Amino acid sequence: MLVLAGTIGAGKTSLTRMLAEKMNLADYYESVDDNEILPLFYKNPQKYAFLLQIYFLNSRLDLIKKARLDDKDSIMDRSIYEDSLMFRLNADLSRATETEADIYDSLLKNMMEEIPNSKLTKNPDLLIHIKISFDTMLKRIKKRGRSFEQIDKDPELYKYYQMLNERYNRWYEEYDQSPKMQIDGDRYDFVENEEDFENVLKQIKDSYQELISC
Numbered sequence: 065m066l067v068l069a070g071t072i073g074a075g076k077t078s079l080t081r082m083l084a085e086k087m088n089l090a091d092y093y094e095s096v097d098d099n100e101i102l103p104l105f106y107k108n109p110q111k112y113a114f115l116l117q118i119y120f121l122n123s124r125l126d127l128i129k130k131a132r133l134d135d136k137d138s139i140m141d142r143s144i145y146e147d148s149l150m151f152r153l154n155a156d157l158s159r160a161t162e163t164e165a166d167i168y169d170s171l172l173k174n175m176m177e178e179i180p181n182s183k184l185t186k187n188p189d190l191l192i193h194i195k196i197s198f199d200t201m202l203k204r205i206k207k208r209g210r211s212f213e214q215i216d217k218d219p220e221l222y223k224y225y226q227m228l229n230e231r232y233n234r235w236y237e238e239y240d241q242s243p244k245m246q247i248d249g250d251r252y253d254f255v256e257n258e259e260d261f262e263n264v265l266k267q268i269k270d271s272y273q274e275l276i277s278c
């Protein structure tokens with residue numbers, strides 16, 4: 065199982081779709097449009113931060129189980145581990161309490177603990193982090209145009225996005241639940257540029273082959 069990671073607008077969903085096609089993988093997506101808690105959270109983060117995390121934890125674990133039970137090798141458009149980073153940021157911004165964030169982390173650890181001899185391993189075989197600069201992040205959020213994510217509607221989001229992007233770098237360095245690799249999402253415009261996509265595809269295939277042959 066391959067899993068994509070990266071900040072809002074990094075291109076996780078697009079790259080998942082493209083890799084699934086080229087590498088013949090079963091693709092699994094977290095639906096943003098059907099998430100009824102997300103717009104509520106953006107409107108009133110203090111009230112909905114904890115509920116949103118529980119919603120994501122539940123739905124992402126569901127996806128992991130489906131992907132692992134698939135006969136085909138699979139790919140997912142987001143990792144479950146980034147939620148902890150986002151929730152900690154929300155707690156630091158007083159949208160949740162430290163206790164809520166601690167309990168969340170403990171629940172996540174418990175849910176993700178591998179059961180010895182179980183066929184259903186929950187951690188990915190390879191995590192692929194798409195790293196983008198803050199500038200690129202802002203451009204992509206604007207270009208995609210999801211109304212609740214727009215800074216001109218809510219200027220406080222600027223600071224939130226800036227802090228989130230900064231924290232992603234440390235998160236990736238510390239991530240140790242599986243092998244991992246990083247893609248430079250500023251340098252490689254894999255959505256618009258065919259050559260860039262081929263380059264990224266090769267980097268990912270090489271890393272994956274290396275893992276399989278170990």
Ligand SMILES: Nc1ncnc2c1ncn2[C@@H]1O[C@H](COP(=O)(O)OP(=O)(O)OP(=O)(O)O)[C@@H](O)[C@H]1O
Nearest residue numbers: 071072073074075076077078096120142147150213
């Ligand atoms: N754990 C979380 N806590 C708060 N908000 C979250 C969390 N996970 C996702 N979100 C929100 O859900 C929305 C979708 O985020 P996500 O990064 O999964 O997808 P995306 O932005 O469509 O990614 P990409 O463009 O890379 O495909 C964003 O508005 C993001 O802020």
